[in-house]
Amino acid sequence: MGTKEDARPSPDALLEAASREGRGHLKVFLGAAPGVGKTYAMLEAARERRRDGSDVVAAVVETHGRSETAALLQGLETLPPRVLEHRGRTFEEMDLDAVLARRPDLVLVDELAHTNVPGSRHPKRWQDVEEILAAGIDVYSTLNVQHLESLNDVVERITGVRVRETLPDDALQRADEIELIDLPPQDLLRRLREGKIYLPEQARRAAEHFFSPGNLTALRELALRSAADRVDAQMLTYMRSHAIRGPWPARERIMACLGDDRTALRIVRTARRAAERRQAPWLAVYVETHRHHTLPEAAKDRIAEALRLAEQLGGEATVVHGEDVAAELLDLARARNVSQIVVGHVPKFRPLFPWPFSWLRGRSTARALLERAAGIDVLVVTGEEDGQTAWPARRPRPAASPAWRGYATAVAACAVATAIGHVLDRYLALPDISLVYLLAVLPVAVRHGLRPSIFASLLGFLGLNFFFTEPLYTFAVSDSGNVLTIVFFLVVAVVTSNLAARVRAQVEATRSSARRTAALYDFSRKVASAATRDDVLWAIVHHVAAVARGRSLVLLPREGGLAVEAGYPPEDRIDDKSMAAAEWAWAHEEPAGRGSATLPSSDWLFRPLRTGRGAIGVLGIRTEGTAAILPPEEERLLAALADQAALAIERTTLVSDVERARIATERERLRAALLSSLSHDLRTPLVSILGAASSLTTLGATLDEDSRHELARTIQDEAERLNRFVQNLLDMTRLGSGALRPRTDWVDLREVVGSALERAAKLPGPRRVRLDIDPALPLLRLDPVLMEQVLFNLLDNARKYAPPETPVTVWARLRGDNAVLEVCDQGPGIPPEARESVFDMFYRVNAGDSRTAGTGLGLAICRGIVEAHGGSISAQPGLHGTGTCIVVTLPVHGTDGTAEATQAP
C-alpha cells in the first residue's frame, strides 16, 4: 500500500468489511485486572439491548458471588451449562450446541480467554465464540488484558505471574467493538479490601502480590494502550475503506529471526508487538542448516511451535535452507523489503580458555547481523528463558540410535588399529604408527558423528602412547620427538573428526531434503500418470500413508455429506468423532482432529484439500503410535502433498465439469435460439395476418374490391408460411426422436425435382430455375416424399437469400457410386466459418430479427433426411465464388436396382 495509490478504497479493507457482513458482532469488555467490573458492565449493556427488543441469552456469566452482579442477571434467560467429566471430576462448560440451536440475537459469554476442559469441541472458549459469531449471533464477552497472547511475557515481567490462559491477539482484533472498563488502582484496591473481588482461597497469596498498586498501574496502562491501538486500527481501516488519502507511512516490514535457542517464542511475540504498533506486516523465519538435524528434539519442537505461533498471531512463517544463517536472513530481508529484524541473543557459555575450534562454529547470528545489516534496524532480544505455553506440544521422543554403539565402535576401531599397528611394526618397521590410528578415527567420525570420533581420537592417543612409544606399555614418553608425534596426532585426529562429522551431517541434511524432493516428485509423477479419479485417489492415499508412516484417507463430498472415497490400508468408514472432525475441517477449511486446535481427541488428523475454488475434500492422516504431532518437515511435506493431491483431484473432476458445462451451455443456446426463432418467425406472418384481417374488418367499407382481395391473399399466403414453419418443427421433432424413417422406393430424381419445383412455384415472388440433370442418371432408392421436402427446402432457401432477378440452378450427375445433386443460387453466399453450422438447428447466418424470415430449421431437416438415406450434404461456394451451392450426395444401389426398377411397371 504505497503513497502513490489512487484515491480508491483499498480492496483489502473492503474485503475485510465485507467479510464482517452476515457475521455476528463481537463486543469485548476489556479490563486491566479482575474486579474492575467487566461482567457488571456487560450485563448492564445486555439489559439495555433487551429493552430495545433484542433476544438476549446468557450462556456463561460468572457472578463470583457478587450480589449486585447477580441482581443484574435476574430476569435474563440463562442457558444451563454442559457438564463434562474429565479424570473423574466434573466440569461445567458453555453448551455451544445449545447456543447455536437457540439462536438468540445476543449471547453473553464471560471470560473470553477461558480454556475448555479436554473433550470439548474446541480447546479454547474464543474458538467457541468464533463459531457463534459465524452463525450470525452477536456476542458480548469480557477479557482481562493480561490474557492477551502478545502481552503474555510483558505481564509476566511486570507481575511475576505467568498467565496460562492466553488469547491470540487476532481474536481480539476481530472484535467489532471494545469497551474499556477502567477503574483507578486505588479504587480497585479499596474494592479488594472490602472483599468485593472474588478470589479462590488457594490463589489469595499470589493474588495479593498481583494486586499491588505498581502492578495495577502497569496493567492499566497496558489495557488503555491496547484499547487505543485498537482505535487506531479502526481509524486506519475506515480511512482505507473510504479511500481517504493518507500521508501513509512507507510500508514497513518486520522479520523475526528464530534461532534454535530458547528465545524463539519471545522473538515472535516481540516482532508481533513491533509490527502491530507500526501497522506493518511481519514474518518469522527459521534458517535450517545442517545442524538442525543434530538438534535435540526439544529445540526442534520449540522452533516448530514458534513458527506455528507466528502464524497464529497473524505473521507469515517461512523456513529457509542454507549454511550461512546471517547471509540467508539478510538475503531474505532485502528480497522482502524488511525494515526491522528482530533476533535473539543468548550469551554463550564462555570457557576459561578459548574453545580450540570455535572458529568452526562461527559467531552468534545476532552479532553477524549487527555487523552486516546495513540499512536495516536490528532489534536484539536478549536471552531469558521462555516459559511453558498453556498447551505444550506433547510428543514422545523417538528412540535415537543408542549412543553407546558409537563409543563401542570407537573402542573396537582402536583395538583393530592397535593390532594392525603391531603387525606392521613387527614386519615392516613402519616409522610412524599414528597414521594407522588416524585411519581408525575416520570411519568412526563418518559413521557416528563428532563425540564418538573425539573419543576414538583420545583412545588412539592413549593407545599410541601405551603400545608404541618408548618406554613401551607405559603412559610415560621419553623421546621428545614422540611427544610431538602423539600431540600432533591428537590435534589432527580431532580436526579430522570434526570435518568428517560435518561432512556426515551435511550428507544427512542433503539426503533428507533429497528424500523430500523425491517424495514430492514421485508423487506428482504418479498422480499425473493416473488417468481416472480412482487411480488418483489411490495414488494419494498410498503415498500419504507412506510419508506419514501410518494410514490415510480421502473424503470427498457426496450427497450433502462427506464420504470416505479411498483409504490406505483400505478402510471405508470412520467413527463418529473422527467424522465430526472431518466435517469441521471441510466446512472451515482448516485442519481438525488430532494434534490440531479443533476436536483434538479424534484419532485422525484431517487436512482440507484446498484449491483455488475452495476445499474439494478432506485428507485424513493417522500416524502409528502415540505421536500426535508430526515433525515439522513431515508436516510441511504433507501440506505440499495435500496441495498437489487437491489439484490432482480437481483436475479429474474438472474434466467432467467442463463437459457438463459445455452440454448445459449448448442446451441453453439451443433453447434461446428456439425462443428467439419462434418469437420472430411465428410473429412475422402473424403481423401480416393480423394487420390484414383487422384492416378488412375495420376499413372493409372504404376498401375497393382489389384491395380486399389483396388483403385476403396476404392472409392466405402468410397462414401457409406459418403452416410450413409448424410442419418443419414437427419434422424436426420426428427426426430428433428417430420416428422419421425413409420409406424407400426406386425413384427417378427428375420426378422428385419436378414436384418440388411445382410446390415452390406457389411461393410468392417469381423465380427462374435452370434445370441441368443428367438424363443417364440411374434410379435411386429414396423416400420420394422426404426427398421432395429436401429439394423444396433448398429451393425455398435459394429464393429467400438470392436477389429475385438471378436464376437458381438445379444440377445432378453420377459420380462413381454416388449421385450428386446441387442447388446453387447467386446470393450473398455463406461465410466459410458458417458452412458447417448452417446445418445446425436454429442457426442463422445473421442472428437477431434483422434476418430474412425463416425458421433456421430447413437445412437441419435436409441434413437429417439425407443422412437417413445414407448420403451427405454440405454447403459450398458457388461457381466463381459467388452464391451458394448446397451439394447432396446420395448412394446409388448397384445395377440390380436399375434392372429391378426398369422391370417394375
Added chain:
Amino acid sequence: MAKILVVDDEPQIRKFLRISLGATGYEVLEAADGRSGVAAALSDGPDLVMLDLGLPDLDGQEAITAIRAASDVPILVLSVRAEETDKVEALDRGADDYVVKPFGIGELLARVRACLRSRRRDARPGQVRFGDVTVDLARRIITRGGAEIRLTRREYELLALLAGRPGHVLTHGQILREVWGKAHEKDTAYLRVYVNQLRQKLEPDPGHPVLIVTEPGIGYRLRVSEEEA
C-alpha cells in the same frame, strides 16, 4: 393529404399497410431497407415515418438517430421487439411512439393520428385540453372545470412537457433531463413523487389515473382524446 413512409423489409407487411393506410386517405411511400428508408425520410418529405427496428442492412435504432440528426419528422416505431429496453432506447433516440407487432389496424391508426396531430400542435403552442383540464402554455395557466389550479414550478414544467407532446410517450430519462437537468437522469424517484402530486391535482380519480398514464418501465404519456383509450 399526409404522406407516410413505411420502412419494413417484409413485403407482406408493406402490402397490407399500403392498402390500409391508402384506404384511410394517407399517401404511402415504401422502403425495404434502412438506407433507402433514411434517404426517403430526408428527401421525400414524409409527414410520418413508420420504422421497423429489424432491418437487413442497419439497425432500426441507428436509423432513428440518422433521421433525427437532420429532421424532426415524427417517427413511429413498429417492432416485434417487446422488451422495455428496446422501447426506451428508441424513444430516447427521438422516436415519437412505439407499437409492438403484431397490432390491430385500429390501434395503429390512432397512434398515427396522435403523431400527426402533435405535429400540428407543435406549430402553434397554445392550449392543450384533456379531460376537464386546460393547459394554456402561452399564459402558463392551468384550469380544471373552469377553476384555476396552482402548481409549483416543477409541477408546471413537468405538465408543460407532457402537454407539449400530447399522446406521446416520454421516457423517464427524457423527462428527468428536461425538467431536472442531466445530473438527475437516473432519479426516477423524483419523477414518481411529482407525477403523483400532479395526479392528485388533476385526475378525477388519482388512484386510477386516466390522464397521465404510466407506460410501465418506459415513462409517461398524457392521454388527450377518448379515442385512444
